[in-house]
Amino acid sequence: MTRLDWLQRIAGGVLLGLPLALALSGIVALIGPGKIEDRYLLIVYLVPILWIVILAGNFACTENRRSWLMLVAGNILGFAALVTLRIALHLS
């Protein structure tokens, strides 16, 4: 990979990886067992764990285009699910 390829992977993982980690953690936050506020600190730990996994996993992609595509698609799906859940649970 060239230097530009590496920069793209890092940028993708940092900029799109964090929102994706938030969306996925958000789904766990809303549908897990028990009261929503009892899971809060678990979610605080889940966000960086997922972010790290996404950051690292992003380097498994062979092509830059595929990497971006997967991150964008993941974000769209993740946030769609999160927003749907929030509406269903009357949170927004």
Added chain:
Amino acid sequence: MKPETLRRYKTLHTWTGLIAGMALFIAFYAGAITVFHEAVDDWAAPAAQPMTAAMLDQAPALIEAVVAQHPEAKGMLTLHVDETDGQILKAEWEDQPTDKHHAAWLDAAGKLQVVGDERSNLAELVNQLHFTAGIPEPVGTYALGIVSLLYALALISGIVIHLPALFKDLFALRIGDNLKRLWQDAHNVIGVLSLPFHVIFAVTGVLFAFHDVIFLAMNAVIYGGKGMEILQGIFSTFMPLMPAGKPAAMLSAAELIERARQLAPAMSITDVTFHNIGDEHAFAWVFGQMPGHLAGNGGLILNAVTGEVLHNMIPGERSPNWTVLYGFFSAHFGTFGGLPVKWMYFILGLAGAFLFYSGNLLWIESRRKRRQADQARNTDLMARATIGICIGACFGISATFVAAKLLPLMTREVVFWEQIVYYAVFLGSLAWAFLRGAPKAAMELLYATALATILIPVSNALVTGQHPVASILSGRLAMAAIDITAILGALAFLLIARATRRRILRGQPNSVWTTATVYG
């Protein structure tokens, strides 16, 4: 896995390791020592006539005396009543807004003894190195947050590249002529075996620096603006009451401990922290250790006037949020299994430091030009930086231990001069490494570190008369353990220094570790 993917993870492992490795070395070496924070603190500045835990009935008099002289301690004052470790009873508080740390006890005549800046701050300085690697705040914490992210990537990529041969080669320690193979094997086995702990360290490291950003993001994205409210709700547990402005008589520490004992008989109480002293809304954290629990630290938050339980933070009884937080905390700090686990964490910390040091040496070694004396500029610079930063930090910390014993004889500004000693030795070592070249500097700095480290027990014996045998006989086992560990550490530095010397004199000639290179 495709060879191309494997190669990419190898590059990722190499570069994240190289960028983050040296800061992590300092964080791990200092972290290993911080496992014994309380013991180091007591080693550095033992109270001349300490009160013992058996004198708990004098605690109200102590608190009254402290508050009379230092009204700022009313807000928050911690009474150490450690039943197990050291048996010392003392009051501690921080000045607002300077955050200056004070400790106090009553002497045999009942007179208040207060120590502040003239008391060594060694344990806190090492703790600071643990979470900033010595980079000044507020940059240090954030820099180490980024370092933690890189560290996490290095961990994952390290596992990915070793996966194919993981179980075949894991316990292979191929001792022989191929020195690089031996170092690689040691690097791999330590990395894989301590991986679960490293994952915990990396995640808590990221959170420690970036929790505020994550709270805000969670608030907006997940909780629709109600996240901060939930967060405040959780943390208000610790501050359940605001001062009412009306005076009231408080229960004594002994009565509060008795109350906690009724509710948690198995808990061994280590400290009682009073808030809003003398106010109608005074409350106290009665905290300690519960044996037999994975995250055994916890306690009760009691109304200090009525004795009513405000919050139950006892392991096994507290809310899910606290179970998570205490779980991660005790997994990070090694506070879940008493002394054996603490020693295990000490060794884990040193092993982690070795991991980063060996990683840099492996990078340098794999770029060695075997057929020419002239080595690449960048490997030579990396060798100098690795020696200067890693050995420099070890040298600096040992020198600061010695300074903690000697400075009180010379100045009242001990806290200030301790910092000067650490940074002067560390930066001096770094400059030395770049001026002298890696091989000479490595050998000289290692010998110097061995000397500074052996001076730790020597200075303690000379200044306080507490040589290890005297410490053991007088029951100060923690102090003896620190001195003996320093003796073993000095021996280890000496052996490494001799090995470095052998390599310079008799190692393979074409390397950054021989003095014959053009940059030497």
